[in-house]
């Protein structure tokens with residue numbers, strides 16, 4: 001299945017097979033694949049990534065994971081993927097083709113027990129082997145509540161690390177713990193399973209307009225602010241956003 005899709009893509013983008021050999025295969029595992037955030041933003045973001053990157057040398061597969069049983073999880077994930085949209089300037093027929101390819105590269109896994117993680121690992125390896133693909137790395141995106149982090153981290157560390165020469169990256173979404181102490185505990189715990197350079201802590205609120213405007217605001221007001229807004233006077237910038245909505249539907 002996989003080879004066919006690559007070849008179709010490579011006919012359109014000559015020369016990519018060679019680059020692909022150099023750059024290898026990336027597996028992206030979305031934990032919490034049927035939750036709110038995944039439905040609203042993450043699948044669309046991954047699809048965008050696929051559209052942007054697929055011709056540039058990496059090949060991809062996408063693994064949605066959640067606690068939900070396989071059949072039901074598969075259905076929920078399919079629903080989330082139905083609403084993927086393409087950039088406005090893309091022809092509808094192209095869009096349909098890309099969406100179809102993306103769907104074929106995506107599958108659902110129930111991840112609940114240690115055996116489930118071992119099975120995921122086998123599945124990723126099995127996808128690589130027949131095509132002789134070199135594994136570049138694996139990205140685990142944690143779109144789950146923080147109380148689930150440690151258990152998932154333990155399972156990834158013990159069963160889902162890629163072989164030598166391939167990287168592991170874990171993306172951790174906020175909220176990170178529920179107060180200062182629990183955040184510190186979580187950091188210590190995660191630090192026992194992952195290297196610091198393997199962890200990427202992200203906050204999608206940094207993409208919100210008010211926050212995204214901070215730098216342009218500085219730039220537009222250099223005359224008035226430069227004397228104060230600089231490395232000699234500002235130690236750090238803290239952004240506090242109080243929320244009432246928790247992570248739901250995971």
Ligand SMILES: *[C@@H]1O[C@H](CO)[C@@H](O)[C@H](O)[C@H]1NC(C)=O
Nearest residue numbers: 154156157158159191192193
């Ligand atoms: C991480 O996995 C390695 C290899 O399986 C294991 O030796 C190590 O004890 C694990 N780390 C923790 C904190 O469990």
